[in-house]
Amino acid sequence: MLRRQAYKFRIEPTGEQQRKLRQFAGACRFVFNKALAVQQVNREEGGKYIGYVAMAKYLTAWRNGDETPWLKDAPVHPLQHALKDLDRAYQNFFAQRADFPRFKKRGQRDSFRYPDPKQIKLDQGNSRINLPKLGWLRYRNSRQVLGTLKNVTVSLSAGHWYVSIQTEREVAVPLHAAPLAVGIDLGVVRFATLWDGERETVLEPLNTFARHQHRLAKAQRQMARKTKFSSNWKKAKARVQRIQRQIANARADYLHKATTAISKSHALVIVEDLQVASMTRSASGTAEQPGSRVRQKAGLNRSILDQGWGEFRRQLDYKLAWRGGWLVAVPPQNTSRTCPCCGHVSADNRQTQARFECVGCGYENNADVVGAINILRAGHARLAESANAE
Template sequence: MSPEGVLKTDDQAHAARTLWNLLHAWWQMMPKQERTLANADAAIRQARQDIDFLAVLPAQAAQAVLKTYFQAWKNCWDGRTDAPNFKSRLRTVMSVDIPQGRDLNIVRVHRRWGMINIPKVGRVRFRWTKDLPVGKRAGAQNRITGARLIKDGLGWHIAFRIQTLQAKPDPHQGPDIGIDVGVTVPIALSNGETYEHGAWLTDKEKARLLHLEQRAARRKRHRKPGERTSRRLHRTYDRIAGLRAKAKRRALDWQHKATTTIARTYNAVVVEALTITNMVKSAKGTVEEPGKNVAQKSGLNRSISGEAWGRTVTLLTYRTARYGGALVKVPAPGTSMRCSACGFTTSGSREFQAVFVCKNPDCGWSGNADHNAARNILHLYRTGLALVPAAGRAVVRRAKRVKPATAR
C-alpha cells in the first residue's frame, strides 16, 4: 500500500473507532425504550453530517460498526462476553470493515500478488497467501462476502470473509486425548507426547528489541511534562511494535499448526476449564496488606499471557468440530496434585516442578508432572465429568452411561 493509501486507511480506522465511541455515548444517554436499531441508524447519519472527518468512512463501513455494536450487546446479554466499552486510541486495534464483497473487485496479478479495490482508498496490491473463490471458482455457494482491514506493527493486513458450503464431517475415529497446558511445556498430551517451541525472536532480534526499549526509555525520560512526543520517539515505538508483532505472528503460526495436528489425530480433546483472568492477577496487594513475591508473580503472569492458553482452546474448539471431533472441558482443581495411577491426592507430590512422585506408600508412582496432569484430565472425561455451558456459566454434569441393548 502506498503512503497515501496508508494515511487514508488510518483516517478510516480512526473514524470507525470514533463512531463506535459516539454510539456508546448515545446508548448510555438514551432511555431503554429508545435504544433501537432505527434510532441508532438515524443518529449515525446525523453524526456523519455534523462531523466532517467521519465522512472519510464509507457508509457501508459505518453500518458495519453499528451492527457490530448491537451484536456486542446481544453477546453480553447471552452471557458470552462483557458489555461493550469505550475504545481508547492507544489500546484499540485499528481496523476497517468492508461488508460487501461485490465492492472488492479482486484480480489476481500473478502467483504472489493480487489487486483489490478498497472504498475511498482505491486499488491496492496485496500478497496472495491462500486460494480465494475468484473468477471460475466463485459461485452462489462459494463466494467472498466481505473483508476486514487490520493494522499491527508490521502494517495493514486484509482478511477475507468467505461463504462456502461444506459437507458435514464424518465422526472422528481417532482416540480420546487429554491436554495439560503449561509454561515450560506449552502442550502436554496424556499419551506422553508434547508440543514445544523455542523463543519467538532470535538472539539478534532480542538484542535489537532491548536496545530499542532502552532508547525509548531514555528519550522519554528527557521529555518535559506536557511536551508532545517527538518523531524520533514515535519511530522508536514503531520499531518496537514491529518486532513484537513479528513474535506474535510466529506464535500464532505455531498454535495454528499444533492445534491442526491435534484435531486431525484425536476424537475428543479434553482440556481444563481454566479461569485465566484470575490466574494472571497481580500480587501487589494493598497499602495495608502488601503482597509477597510480586516480581516472581509478575514474571509468571507474563509467561502465562505469552502462551495464550485461551487462544489455544479457541482454535481447538472450531478445528475439532471441522474434523468431526469435539472439545470437552473438565473441572481444573486437583488435576496436577492427583496421582494418575492410584488417585491419591496430596499437595507435596510435586517437590520438583517437572516430576510427580506419589506419596501413597502403596503406590509410589513417579513420572512427568505434565503428563500426569493430562492423564487425570482424560480420566475425568472418561468417568463422565464434563463442564456443560448453560446461560453463561459452566456446570458439572455426569454423563449417563448407556446400557448395551440385549436381544429379546
C-alpha cells in the first residue's frame, strides 16, 4: 500500500532569505495572474482554452523578454507549477467542481512549490533543508520525516514561513485492531454525536471563532482606523492575522485529536454526506428579491463553518484508510425525522432542536442521537446493497 503524507514545519529564514521568499512568492503570483489575464483575453476573442504546454511557452517569453526580466531571478520550476495550478483551477471549473479562477492578491495565501525532488536536500539530523536559490534553511524539527521526498511547498501564514514536505512510502496493508462501526451526526449545539449500536458518545463543540470573535472584531476595527499601508496599519494587520491563525490552529488541533481517537477505536465510520457550501449559502438574495431572516442565517452560517465539518470528514477519510478502516457517507435527508423504533417519517417527530418524539409510537430521545442511529443503519444498508450487487 502506497501512503502519501505531508510534514509541515516552521522555518527560520535569514533576512536575505525572507526577501527571496517574498520575491519568489510574488513572481509565482504574477505568473498566475498574467496567465489568467491571457486566458480571459483569449476567451473574449473566441479562442479555445490554452493548455499548460502552450502556456509554458508564454512563460519562456516572459522570462526572456525586456518587460519582466526579473522573473529569471526566481527558480523556474515554481513558476511552471503556478501555471499548473491555473490549469487545474480551469479543469475544476470545467468539471463544475469549483468557481471560475480568480486573480490572486498580495498577502493572501502566498506560497510556491518545488516539484522536483532531485533539487531538494533534507538534512534531518541538523534540522535544515536546502532549496534552489534559497540555500540551507533552518526548520523547527518536531518529528521524523518518513518516506521518499516528492515535493516541497513553501507558504506564508501570519508572518511566519512554513515548509510542507510531501513524501510517499510503501506500508503493509493495515488490518484495523478494533472492528467496530459507529454512526456520527454532526451539529452545532453538539459538534458530534456518536452511536455504536449500544451507547452514545458526545463531542462538545469548541466554537473557536465564537470565543475569539470580539477580540478579532476589535483588532479589525483598530486596523480600519489606520492609514492604509502605513507602519501602524501593517502592525495592526499582523495582529489580526495572529488572531486568525490562533483560531485556525485551535480548530485544527481539536479536529485532529477527535478524528485520531475515532479512527483508532472504530473500523467503520458512517457520516452524512453534507453539502456544507450549499448549507452556508447567503440568504441576502438580490435587490429585486431580498432574502428574509438574513441576520439569523448569517449567524447560523458562522456557527456551521466554525465547526469545520468538511475538514473533519477529510481527516477521518485518510486516517481510517491508514489504519485499515472505511468511511461511508449516506444521504442526510430525514435522518433526524425518522423514528428508529417504528420507522415513521415526519417533520413533527422533531419537536425542538434537541427533542425527538415520534407522533406514531411515542418513542422519545435526543434528536442528535436519533440521527446517529439512523445514520448507522443507513450505512449498514448501503454496505449490504453493495455486497449483494457484487
